[in-house]
Amino acid sequence: MSFCIRTATTADLQPIYEMAKLTGGGFTNLPADRTSLASKLEKAAASFASDATEPQDDLFILVLEDCDNKQVVGTCQLFGKVGSSWPFYSYRLSSYTQSSKELDRTFSARILSLTTDLEGASEVGGLFLHPGQRAGGLGMLLARSRYLFIARHRRRFDDRVLAELRGVIDEAGGSPFWDGVAGKFFGMSFQEADEFNAIHGNQFIADLMPKHPIYVAMLSEAARSVMGVPHTSGRAAMRMLETEGFAYENYIDIFDGGPTMIARTDQIKSVRNAEEAWVSGIAKGDTRAMVSVGKLADFRCCYADIGITDQGITLSRQAADQLRIEPGASVLWVAR
Incomplete structure (x- = not known):
């Protein structure tokens, strides 16, 4: 599935x-x-x-x-x-501290504001x-x-x-x-x-x-x-x-x-580790990742086994079909 x-x-x-x-x-x-x-x-x-x-x-x-x-x-x-x-x-949730010199005691109470x-x-x-x-x-x-x-x-x-x-x-x-x-x-x-x-x-x-x-x-x-x-x-x-x-x-x-x-x-x-890349080809790789494509109403995301190349990334035909993309598409991905 x-x-x-x-x-x-x-x-x-x-x-x-x-x-x-x-x-x-x-x-x-x-x-x-x-x-x-x-x-x-x-x-x-x-x-x-x-x-x-x-x-x-x-x-x-x-x-x-x-x-x-x-x-x-x-x-x-x-x-x-x-x-x-x-x-x-x-x-x-915070603390409020009060002291009494006469009693020589300090009390710290937790309060909800x-x-x-x-x-x-x-x-x-x-x-x-x-x-x-x-x-x-x-x-x-x-x-x-x-x-x-x-x-x-x-x-x-x-x-x-x-x-x-x-x-x-x-x-x-x-x-x-x-x-x-x-x-x-x-x-x-x-x-x-x-x-x-x-x-x-x-x-x-x-x-x-x-x-x-x-x-x-x-x-x-x-x-x-x-x-x-x-x-x-x-x-x-x-x-x-x-x-x-x-x-x-x-x-x-x-x-x-x-x-x-x-x-x-x-x-x-x-967010910090997300990388933008071009899809350079359709081929299953050995890096498990989350890959997203599109903006706003066109946004899609799925798991994919990607291959990292000098030209970008490759991903399986199944993942490409799930994302509705072909080589040349720009994606945002992060390692799982």
Whole structure:
């Protein structure tokens, strides 16, 4: 079987919707709501068609397609600039130290502060791979294809890129962090708030969330224990992000407490190491790589065994067919 990354179109609504129903909740960027997903695909179509030369409120959606049967089995997203339509909120975890001379004691307390520090950054997210395809490095293909897309369209992205990982969700679909913090101010369950945010945006957070710092020691043990901890299904994603150069800098999601990972765009490994080359011929090589071609709506990406020559690179006929190219084409590639 062969797989290829391509740009999503409005015709992909049904398979993306079917995947959204499998997420189990907590995927704000992939809500199981047809109307919301249709709007996202329309926005992506406008972003792919735009000729902007700087970061904007863009949304780019990519899908992983089985080239043999044209079935969509995965998806991922890129956001050009967060915080444009409504504020981009995070909790920042920090320390506050106080001393008492009379008691001869110093206390250091951890506090959560509501912040918009990350506004203006670009974001990678919305990654979901069908459970039946979680083998053979397809998750990595989905994840890293986004960085080749960024490298190809560098001016459309900020100097910082963030990735929000889903936090811990219990067997009932609830969030210990939400129950211990925000849930007390909103009168709704985590699932209700998550669905509302995915469909209507997070202005309600600005309206109702307390603006003063929250002392972590006053939270329940259940809430404290999951701050900055990814969902079990997101641990591999966190490791992949760390390999690319992302780091956890004490910012967490306001809904489920999951960690927000941050990287300098030009220091992301797959962006920094991406090389442009001409396809000099059709021949399988001995270097396993990810190869991309095209810009915006014409972007495609797949795995390929390439050969590196003085004239450029060679790649197999299968990879050339997946990318829809012939010798003489310009590609962007990075070693796997």
